[in-house]
Amino acid sequence: MREDPELQPVLADHVKRKKKLIPPILQVFGDKYSPYSWTRQLVPEVIWIALCIEASGYERAVKLCSAFACTAGEMVGEKAPLFARMSAFNTLNADLKIALLADTPPEILDELRSSLRPLRHFGEVHPLAFLVELEKDASRSPKFDALLAELYDRNSRISALSIAVTSWIALEQGKLKLSPHLVDDMIENFRSITDYPKTDRSKRAAGSFRASAPMLLMKTPLEKEEAFQNDDEWVSTFWHKVSGFGPCMHEETVIESLNEGEDQFHRFILDYKNWVIRDLRDRLDALPLDLNKIEPYDVISGLISRQATLALEFASSPPIWNAHTAPIMLRAMADVFITLAWILKDPVDRANRFIEDGLGSIKLQIAHRERQIQLSTDEEEIENQRKMIESLKDWLTSQRLEPFVTVNLGSWSGMTTRQMAEDAGVIDFYNYVYTPFSTAVHSNWAHVSMLNCVMCQNPAHRLHRVGAIPYLEPDLHWLYLATKYFDKTIMHLDSWLGRQEAESRAYDFFVSSTTSGEKGTASEEPA
Numbered sequence: 119m120r121e122d123p124e125l126q127p128v129l130a131d132h133v134k135r136k137k138k139l140i141p142p143i144l145q146v147f148g149d150k151y152s153p154y155s156w157t158r159q160l161v162p163e164v165i166w167i168a169l170c171i172e173a174s175g176y177e178r179a180v181k182l183c184s185a186f187a188c189t190a191g192e193m194v195g196e197k198a199p200l201f202a203r204m205s206a207f208n209t210l211n212a213d214l215k216i217a218l219l220a221d222t223p224p225e226i227l228d229e230l231r232s233s234l235r236p237l238r239h240f241g242e243v244h245p246l247a248f249l250v251e252l253e254k255d256a257s258r259s260p261k262f263d264a265l266l267a268e269l270y271d272r273n274s275r276i277s278a279l280s281i282a283v284t285s286w287i288a289l290e291q292g293k294l295k296l297s298p299h300l301v302d303d304m305i306e307n308f309r310s311i312t313d314y315p316k317t318d319r320s321k322r323a324a325g326s327f328r329a330s331a332p333m334l335l336m337k338t339p340l341e342k343e344e345a346f347q348n349d350d351e352w353v354s355t356f357w358h359k360v361s362g363f364g365p366c367m368h369e370e371t372v373i374e375s376l377n378e379g380e381d382q383f384h385r386f387i388l389d390y391k392n393w394v395i396r397d398l399r400d401r402l403d404a405l406p407l408d409l410n411k412i413e414p415y416d417v418i419s420g421l422i423s424r425q426a427t428l429a430l431e432f433a434s435s436p437p438i439w440n441a442h443t444a445p446i447m448l449r450a451m452a453d454v455f456i457t458l459a460w461i462l463k464d465p466v467d468r469a470n471r472f473i474e475d476g477l478g479s480i481k482l483q484i485a486h487r488e489r490q491i492q493l494s495t496d497e498e499e500i501e502n503q504r505k506m507i508e509s510l511k512d513w514l515t516s517q518r519l520e521p522f523v524t525v526n527l528g529s530w531s532g533m534t535t536r537q538m539a540e541d542a543g544v545i546d547f548y549n550y551v552y553t554p555f556s557t558a559v560h561s562n563w564a565h566v567s568m569l570n571c572v573m574c575q576n577p578a579h580r581l582h583r584v585g586a587i588p589y590l591e592p593d594l595h596w597l598y599l600a601t602k603y604f605d606k607t608i609m610h611l612d613s614w615l616g617r618q619e620a621e622s623r624a625y626d627f628f629v630s631s632t633t634s635g636e637k638g639t640a641s642e643e644p645a
Contacts, residue, residue, distance in 0.1 A: 138527065140524055143522060155517075156277075161269050162204065162205070163203045164335065165269065169236060171279050171283065176312055177312075180283055184287050185226055189221050189222055193214055200287070200334060202284040202334065202335070204352060207246055235250065239363075272328060272331075278315070281327040281330070282307070284327075284335065286308065288334050328519070329519075332519075354410050376388055394426055397604075401612070402423075404620075413473055414469040417469040418461065418611070425455070425607045429451070429604040439594065439596040439597055442558075445554075445558035446559055447600065448555050449552065452555060453552070456535060458610065459543070462610070463541065471530060472530060477514060477518050478523055478525040481514060487503050491503050491504065535548065570586065571583035572584055604622075605622040608620075
């Protein structure tokens with residue numbers, strides 16, 4: 119390990135405000151910035167450009183889209199919005215729309231109409247409905263779904279080209295001003311982006327265009343006196359329509375089948391696990407999906423899936439059904455329950471805070487690993503760290519560009535777990551489950567002295583304790599508690615969803631299958 123006295127602390131360019139590290143770009147915007155999502159805010163704005171690129175190619179799409187957008191801009195005048203944004207066409211009144219169609223060359227109109235035909239899926243509600251003719255057959259093409267999927271990835275080719283066209287229109291409309299020394303580099307970016315992602319130069323160009331996307335495509339980013347906006351009516355309409363494009367599609371946990379010759383105990387465990395999976399599927403199916411506010415769905419579905427995972431892993435590991443290890447797993451389940459209960463009190467705000475904290479923790483981990491590379495002289499370790507950093511960055515940037523991620527060094531909720539439990543109305547669970555089982559997680563004296571010490575048998579030694587690993591027989595009661603906490607989690611969710619008649623079949627199965635579920639001495643919350 120080498121040392122460098124000139125090394126600065128990790129994230130040294132960030133400003134610390136209370137418990138948070140604020141990145142440079144957010145220091146500039148301050149209160150004028152609100153978090154944006156490439157998928158939610160930007161995809162609906164560039165979908166028309168992407169469709170043109172898909173149909174006519176990049177070079178032709180530049181000419182088509184810039185000609186149409188700049189004509190609209192000239193008609194509106196000095197205060198015209200950036201017409202690269204699809205929502206900007208909603209600002210045109212009926213007379214201006216007629217005039218725009220009249221002033222646009224027929225060959226350009228014909229190509230645009232052909233390229234934008236898939237927008238018929240949105241009926242008459244989209245901003246370019248005056249351009250795209252309605253058709254009786256509005257069935258969705260698989261190609262449109264594939265284009266959407268590719269556009270969701272900000273690193274995809276179609277995304278890079280779409281933002282390049284957006285930047286071109288911004289220059290043509292006079293919305294993007296360049297210093298003289300940057301002009302040549304911008305020209306080279308437009309030239310090299312056609313090779314993306316095959317060359318390093320094209321990747322640099324894509325990165326440059328990508329970095330400008332928030333400033334160009336948010337609702338009012340170019341007027342210094344106004345804050346960023348991300349709630350344009352077209353954005354909400356777009357996602358409302360896309361929500362109706364079919365149900366969620368994902369790989370589900372497989373329900374296992376019994377093998378011949380399984381003994382009664384293994385049959386019980388397998389049946390139990392399958393009931394947990396069925397209970398989970400039932401709750402996932404019941405969760406409302408709002409693509410305009412997707413964060414609550416993502417977080418809630420993730421937390422109940424986490425709880426189910428812990429229950430399944432616990433059931434699969436009978437040797438840990440003892441006071442040494444079981445409390446650690448049960449404390450984790452208690453954490454999930456309190457977190458979920460607190461988030462459900464204000465799902466939109468609190469789910470976003472939960473996500474922000476997770477993104478920040480990964481950003482901080484990346485920074486520490488990059489520091490490790492600076493300090494290390496071991497080539498193998500450096501290569502391993504680089505691979506891990508690449509993996510973490512891929513995960514992070516799939517949700518948020520790294521320069522826009524704040525790092526939270528304190529509690530993600532701004533509260534202690536006890537305060538969260540009080541606010542969520544589950545303080546009894548905190549007192550009787552979370553706190554007792556925390557002794558095992560932190561290995562404090564209460565746990566260590568009870569379970570990892572025995573009394574010295576030498577009468578001359580003051581009955582002191584000796585460290586030991588006493589053997590404890592697996593006790594089914596610990597699985598009963600895991601079942602109970604899983605049940606408590608999904609029933610709390612059912613109450614929030616208004617599903618008063620919903621059943622917890624895993625819990626019912628456990629109780630009906632065994633009489634030992636009520637036995638044991640472990641701490642648990644009042645019934």
